[in-house]
Amino acid sequence: MEANAKLAQLPTLSENNDLAEEQVASFQTKGHILLRGVASAQEVSRYEPVIEQFVRQHNNHTLPVDQRDTYGKAFIQVGNIWAQDEAVKRFVLARRFAKIAAELMGVDGVRIYHDQALFKEPGGGHTPWHQDQVYWPLDTTKTITMWMPLVPISEEVGSMTFVDGSHSSGYMSRQFISDESHKTLGSYIAGKGLTTTNYGAMAAGDATFHAGWTLHSAPGNPTDKMREIMTIIYYADGTRALEPDSSARESDLKNWLPGIKPGEIAASPLNPLLFIR
Template sequence: MEKSLPTGASGGLPDLNDSYAVAREQAESYRENGHIVLRQVASAQEIAAYRPAIADFVRKQNTHSKPLHERDTYGKAFIQIGNLWTKDDASRAFVLARRFARIAADLMGVDGVRIYHDQALFKEPGGGHTPWHQDQIYWPLDTPNMITMWMPLVPVSEEVGSMTFASGSHKLGYISKAVISDESHRTLGAYIESKGLEKANYGALSAGDATFHAGWTLHAAPGNPTETMREVMTIIYFADGVKVAEPDSNARRNDLEAWFPGLKPGDTAASRLNPLVFSRY
């Protein structure tokens, strides 16, 4: 099997390639509920070292030119910058960290994971809510073994909190093709109520805490009523060896082109943008 990509930190940044112990009970809880919070996945000192460079890069890449009140629901939800690891050295060391990747593999119970892509999701002061949605409607991969790490780079207060998850919804697979929108919030919110799914929010988070959720897990996030930016980095992983699926929507066709350059349905999902970041072998 291809070896994990070396990811030693550079420029004096802390190395993030050691292990974080995931207890069996935590992995079982993740697989049952489709989400979990793990505390201090990165230490305060590590975040303090990485955050300035990542936040500065996001500010430089931000393309929003309209004030919040002139944007649609999606535009109000967050500043969204993807694949930082290919453009910025500090982001590369953070995103390709073996520590984070091994947690993803341990929670899913797989032997290796690759990067799908990363995203900085910065919710501005006064920023709007993130509607209910399933991430995997965008992803042209037919597997239950996809997971997102969502890690704040700053403390998140109780009034902002973590994302809210519909527990057990990942077991239902595909529910709706509705992309993130007012429509998805309305229809999926009604679906959650009709199924009696329990909603979970982990409340206040410290910088370096992280939630992990499955690709099919229904989730949403509240708005940001505070005067400080909610700075979050996300990394999406998938199990090594997965095949590219035939895209059945424009969203999946767009993602196939963007995140799997040169690949077609039936190919192993392993383009130059999908490095192997953890392997047990």
């Protein structure tokens, strides 16, 4: 009873945040957008302690930051929290967030791929240039990630940096997040003279949304405060699973689309429909 009472007191996050046509057009052109106040500071403050506690309890890092490899230095990473905690479930499966994702992509319905807490520790390293969708066995370009700070993040920690319009190029590199991806893709960006956007400081409850093929990176954390980020990945309802062409996609198919075979509609019990027009 006590747990149910606490759950009932959490914000439902069901109210609409309506988007302007210009915002949708900007996202579809650039492959990314910053939206202020997707959740209020008060709403986020109710969920932050729950998510923070879960991440702390499930942090698998055993080495100090400076003794890890580049990927390990980038963040504490915990996924599919919604399936393990009822309070986080209310946050992650929120209709408000899913509706924004659907409208930005221009689709009628969206399912969740998975959530992921990405906490960058004080002294944590940069996140190398990469495309998210190299990991995902999803046969669609209609994928999007919401990246929301649970605490204010300063200019020096900042948002991610996005390469404008890079989502329209699709598969640019088979490299996963690594020193090699940062060097190779960084050279490509410089050589092509591609334009980038960094949104700087963000308040708790602000959010960026970026397409699955949008090339992006993130700076390290030189501050003494944890950078607490919650991400939610969505894809268009009706999407089919791909035949995995890498060990990473094979792992993702098993973990995030359990029971789904290549060619089938990507709609396992872990991928509920969160919004439909």
